[in-house]
Amino acid sequence: MSTDPFDPLLARAHAHASDFLRELPHRFVGARAGREEMIAALDAPLSQHGEDPGAVIDLLAQQAQRGVSGCAAPRYFGFVIGGSLPVALAADWLVSTWDQNAGIHVISPLAAAMEEIAGRWLLELFDLPRGSGVGFVTGCQMAHFTCLAAARHEVLRRVGWDVEAEGLNGSPRIHVVASEDAHITLDVALRYLGLGTRALVRVEADGQGRMRADRLGEVLSALEGPTIVCAQAGNVNTGAFDPLAEIGELARMHGAWMHVDGAFGLWVRASAERRGVADGIELADSWATDAHKWLNVPYDSGVAIVRHAEAHRAAMTVAAAYLIQTRGAERDAVDWVPEFSRRARGIPVYATLRAVGRDGVADLVDRCCARARQFAAVLGGEPGVRILNDVVLNQVLVRFGDDDTLTREVITGVQLDGTCWASGTTWHDLAAMRISVSNWATSEADVDVSAAAMLRVFRELRARR
Structure with missing residues (x-):
């Protein structure tokens, strides 16, 4: 096949992409239209x-x-969004060029091998059980779905119910226990799985959003039957971790499955300096995380990890004669994820891990956490500005003045200013600016410039009152 139809267009796209990347660190960070x-x-x-x-x-x-935000830029702090490391972006371009359907091995042995190896590397990096099942999904939403499907399979299997064959009609009721500050993607996964949000039993959280283990013990003692406990490694507002070791011991004591939402927090396991906040995470039965957050690979890239590989595979796998599944040593991704047809999203993960190594991932996590502390120190030193959370990770909650209106006006003003972009939230009934530092390229200078813009907007608004 002649490459003539491709070469001019790819060259054109490359030129546009290079221009965009060159301007990205300096551009107006929000969308202009x-x-x-x-x-x-x-x-x-x-x-x-x-x-x-x-x-x-x-x-x-x-x-x-005009129409895209600079969410890959080093001064984008809205939500927990990483940029793309150069090696990750380059690998993703190849993924689109190769256009492989990574659903089964026979279509793409390369993609299957890279995902198998990348999965093994992740288990080593996170120090999780080496025989765990690993699936590469679109994001943490589908990672929750996948992990909780495995949990649903296993807790019902233990009481003699085959949910894949019989469905949920007539099955024993499954109790799902989670913190009152659990992420909304957990609720959505329960809807997708047919368990429903009313299956959720909420446990009180403390002032930083950590599940209270004493309350969890009381809740579990009052429940009978199949139970799934969902813990959080990295609260989306404060970055706080649930007391994972205590939760793990309680789950085991009561025969419950423990699932961990580690959308960004699981990556702290790579850091020798900070991994202590995740002590006990290894006690869980499943873990959900995003590579497009702290590993800084392009969207879409979530990871579902399940200790009980047989439950993981049973919940996901399908078979058909035409698919040419070997059921041998070869890896068929369809055994581990909800999709048949899918892009080879594990390849940028493989390329990034190979290029940066253990030290590179640890350095990325440590630098982002350091920049979050820098934000807290600079902003918290301004009269009238309060930091609402203990900055244990990469999340900072900032309150400007004594009322919600001023804080929200500052957030809007900062977004319109364009120097940086931060989002708003409500924390314990207080409006707050939410700063998430997740980009590999964010420097001390980026934080200084961004914090100065935030304070400039705050001072101008306060002076008008």
């Missing part, structure tokens, strides 16, 4: 014969200048 502007610029009648492909690529690049 909203829905109406984007519809006006992009909408047109679908043509009969098509348009020039080069012009289409140019249009995308042109409108990206």
